[in-house]
Amino acid sequence: MECQRRRRWFSSAWFLILGVFAFRVTQAVHHKHVGQFTAVGTSYSLLELSGISFIDDIELASYNNIHQEIIVKIPWAAKVLGVEYITEMRNVLLGHEQNLHWMMYHLAKNYINHDYKRNHTGQLLADCETDNDIKIKSNIHLIWDGEEYYRIEEEDGQWEDLKPEFKKYQYVLDSPFWTDIRKSYMNKYCLDMMRKIVGYKSLKDNVPPEVTVSRHVNQGGSIILSCTARGFYPQSILLRWEKDGKLGVWGNETSSGILPNMDNTFYLQVTLELPPEASGRGYTCVVEHIALKTPAVYPVPEKPTMEKPWALALFIVLAVILLLSCAGAFIAWRKRKAGMHVMRER
Structure with missing residues (x-):
């Protein structure tokens, strides 16, 4: 029992330290x-x-x-x-x-x-x-x-x-x-x-990040969770993964690092790779930035996110169908107009 209490105390203290560190990183400019x-x-x-x-x-x-x-x-x-x-x-x-x-x-x-x-x-x-x-x-x-x-x-x-x-x-x-x-x-x-x-005074107004969270499955069966923050300013930001509202080390984390955009804003992507046997449920991406009043929580989709090439292909197909439909309607209208003109001449 004493050993279990010590472990719980150690875990609580460790997560408290992580929380304080995260707060300090977020406030740093x-x-x-x-x-x-x-x-x-x-x-x-x-x-x-x-x-x-x-x-x-x-x-x-x-x-x-x-x-x-x-x-x-x-x-x-x-x-x-x-x-x-x-x-x-x-x-x-x-x-x-x-x-x-x-x-x-x-x-x-x-x-x-x-x-x-x-x-x-x-x-x-x-x-x-x-x-x-x-x-x-x-x-x-x-x-x-x-x-x-x-x-x-x-x-x-x-x-x-x-x-x-x-x-x-x-x-x-x-x-x-x-x-x-x-x-x-x-x-x-x-x-x-x-x-x-x-x-x-700040030389530039604070801009909150635009955040997207996605879920993919790679060829090896691993689950890849991605959290992307775009267009934020200033560059100090914190993105972290939580499961069921708790901090922890859940898998292999990687980061793009904070990168500059052409408009003087910044970009950051963090990914979390989970083993194939993981369910991938209950995960959220928590974002802290000076332009946000409180930390923003973004849940991971339960189903895999549609891959961009498929989305692009679908968009192209729909655009072609719409274009052909408009062209067909225009041709039919021209034929009707031409037929009415011929009838008037008779």
């Missing part, structure tokens, strides 16, 4: 800030410097050295950042024009083609990501004439050189001066800026 800076010039001059900033795939701000002005594309975001903050960023970009000119001069001068007069393009891509306001990733990529030659993951802290001809410049990137600048800028202008914006 993922955000990503991407900055892209492009410099075009020769060994003699810097012709253009432009920058663009995206948060959660939505354009936030842009900069061009011709106008020497930061343009914030979202009015309320400009108020959140404040005039002083935006002016400080602008002054930083103005101050770095000389550094970029130096970079253009040395890279173009020592470029493998030794073509000093041609235009070259240098790019810096920086991105940072948070989940539940905790930094999870931060990267920088350096690109020269369309080819990446250095990159660094902030967590690792080591520059990875990808082109042997640029290795001699790594001492500059590793110097204490540029290391301090890199860390300071990534914290202040990537992470802190994003936190200011998303902490005030």
Whole structure:
């Protein structure tokens, strides 16, 4: 008896832990800030410097050295950042024009083609990501004439050189001066800026997922349950399987992972493979998302879902029948009309 009580207590505690973890995952909100800076010039001059900033795939701000002005594309975001903050960023970009000119001069001068007069393009891509306001990733990529030659993951802290001809410049990137600048800028202008914006207001309205649940039987007799969530935003979501309202490990689970759609929404599919002897009854897919007030429960169909090729074939057959029916009715109408015309002439 004591052993059974311990097992029950352990099971209850384990499912409680799972429930708390699921709640935390659902409440976590993922955000990503991407900055892209492009410099075009020769060994003699810097012709253009432009920058663009995206948060959660939505354009936030842009900069061009011709106008020497930061343009914030979202009015309320400009108020959140404040005039002083935006002016400080602008002054930083103005101050770095000389550094970029130096970079253009040395890279173009020592470029493998030794073509000093041609235009070259240098790019810096920086991105940072948070989940539940905790930094999870931060990267920088350096690109020269369309080819990446250095990159660094902030967590690792080591520059990875990808082109042997640029290795001699790594001492500059590793110097204490540029290391301090890199860390300071990534914290202040990537992470802190994003936190200011998303902490005030969402850049995009929350969109609930469209969920479909299906049931299939594969050639080996196994039962395949699929739960698909489409078109949701933000990307943090939880899909889990329950049987008779209980959590558990019921079979072999696989997931597509959260994938982006073209409209900046997201997609996720999870499947559960059950052995042939399983009945497949009583299963539900439970979906939790910030756009849903409460977890949504979707029962699995009791009968296998019609396969898409059969559905498509049926749709085509019905469409052909409808088309032929309409054509036949039209021909019959034309014949009747022609017959009436002939009778009138007589």
